[in-house]
Amino acid sequence: MDWAAIDPILLLASLMVAATPIVLAAIGELVVERAGVLNLGVEGMMITGAISGFIIATTTGSPWLGFVAAAFGGAILSLLFGFLTQYLLSNQVATGLALTLFGLGLSALMGQSYLGIRAPAFPDWHIPLLGDIPVIGPIVFQHDPMVYVGLLLVIGVWVFLKFSRAGLVLRAVGENHDAAHALGYHVRRVRMLAIMFGGACAGLGGAYLSLVRVPQWTEGMTVGAGWIALAIVVFASWRPGRLVLGAYLFGGVTVLQLNLQAAGIAIPVEYLSMSPYVATIIVLVIMSAGRAPGSLGRSFYASR
């Protein structure tokens, strides 16, 4: 094999790109789960976002409008989940699984005439000054804007949960919905908003795949990214900082194994392909020490 084919700077730079869809989807699901809702439909919302964003971006020629549409697409699909689980009190696990299957089918239908088209270009940002720093500049500061949007979202969620009153109410609803209700907080309203935020973030993550990373539309193109996002939320103990760590680890091993494949290493491709999943889960399992939100996955029924 040819080690010279692997450029460490390029490798680290593409790590951030590879991790971004996971970061986006996982930070949304983290908020949903902190509100006490388990939405297993992340994969379905991601791929719906991927096709919604792709359609709008290719029709209008603007990737930005594409991302907005992706967020809407994911959020609208999550509303379906929210209505079923919060108002009709359906089982969250079963509904989430159904949402994934529904999203996969719906996106395939929507995307039939968009196969084989290229997405409009989404140029990288060359951030002045910072981008000129040797080594660190190309790794961290020369990416497309969505990489930074994802990181800002994580910081925003962390600040929201830790320092804002609304964040405290959201955590309270997730911890003990009966007590929150008794204190006069609107459990359903908080949860619906959280579910929609989660849907929008998943949609952005999906669109990042179809508009930046690939960038074109193929059926089932999320290939389990939604599931890994779900796993990362749990293994990161519902904490934003660890979530980024987990996502970057996943992105890192993904990029590394692709490079190794290209370099022709003598390990069967199947093992390399599974390595990001295995490595992420092992590391996060070792690290995980957290406690799930008290009301996670339980239906809330207010007796009046």
Next chain:
Amino acid sequence: MNDTLLKLTGLTKAYPGVIANKDVSFAIQRGEIHALLGENGAGKSTLVKTIYGLVKPDSGTLAFDGQDYAPADPRAARATGVAMVFQHFSLFDALTVAENITLGMENPPKLNALAAQVRAVSDEYGLPLDPDRTVGDLSAGERQRVEIIRCLLQDPKLLIMDEPTSVLTPQEVEILFETLRKLRSEGTAILYISHKLEEIRALCDAATILRLGEVVGECTPRETSARDMAEMMVGEVLQVPERAQKPQGDVVLDMTGLSAPAPHQFGTALRDITISVQAGEILGIGGVAGNGQDELVAALSGEMKVRQGMLSLRKEDIGLWPVNLRRARGLLAAPEERMGHAAAPDMSLTENALLTAAARKALERNGFLRWDRARSFANEVIAGFDVRTPGPENTARSLSGGNLQKFVIGREIMQDPDVLVVNQPTWGVDASAAAAIRQALLDLAAKGAAVICISQDLDELMEISDRFCALNEGRLSEPRSAQGLSVEEIGLMLGGAHDMEVAHAHG
């Protein structure tokens, strides 16, 4: 000057199938501790939820401070000056004390400033509390303090307390009463819901009594006997359990130097317990919660094994026997926790009957269940112990606490045990149901069974036991004849103040 703070007029609230409140009217004065009395299901909870804005009445009006008052939600109630301490604490385990308190406030200050306020209020009212601790680590008494301080920080004009003492030790109850008296002296009105009559007589200035959703009487608790109040609550003359004089029989159960390590981090080790229990007697075991009660029940029932020679049933060593073998030989137990320990909440009463009675009542044959026999056994328990339920196919969860307790105790008694171990048999049970359970235990002993009754309710133990002993840090005191035992003597047996602190640490 008008001293009426809250006036209720003709409040009615119906749920499908039941009328929770029917034309309820009464008034609460400023600076008064007003008791709301009633059995389980009398409509107390619905009424206070109405005052706190959690329930909208079908008809009737409220007036607060002379103004019309119709709170849309608890926030509106809090803004008016009504605060409430819930029966089942409305706290968030994963959050800190300060975070929990800020969630119950309308215009909370920043967390740092709030922590200082919490310290100030907790000093002023003698309720020590650290604002930075996580609520999940606190004892029941400390959790209640969080709720009370949350209310006090709002300067409420009316404080509602829903059965506040049901989870407290006697010492914690005294601290709570001091706080409430101090609040009263400052002009705060308190609506105090309970069915513990002696507490109400010690604390309250006025009482309104509810039965089946209607006001059936008002009284001044200090001048009314507990018995009269109980009869107003129940609507009938209360039966005081009668004991029959009975001959003492042979020793059936022997504990000889029974010792066991603490089963988990928060448990208590059993230390050298030696006592013999005779057929036909009721042995009462008192003590503050967390002094080894659960462990003793587990050792007797077989959930926790003990070494050879420590425990024998009719001279047979049973320390290593499994639960079902002990049951089959006549040693039965009813643990304290109803939901999840004594009964499986989501299984039907028939299934719950099967779970402990399968062997003694021959409800199974060759591994197959005999449903018809199980059902008729469940029906016998329901009829024999006046369990109010539409039928044995209902889940254990659907029963009220008192009804489920009657079912759980009845299920064991109807199996004709030779030895019955019960822990807190009337915890959270209303007066008439408690009297029925005590009578059933007395009847069982009169028929020749040995009964070990572990309870924190000393009045109950004095009422039914022949011999009394105290459990203290896993040690059992010398038994004394219960007749003629004074409160002071019992207090000494329970071990004084030092051990109470230990009990708190375990709680």
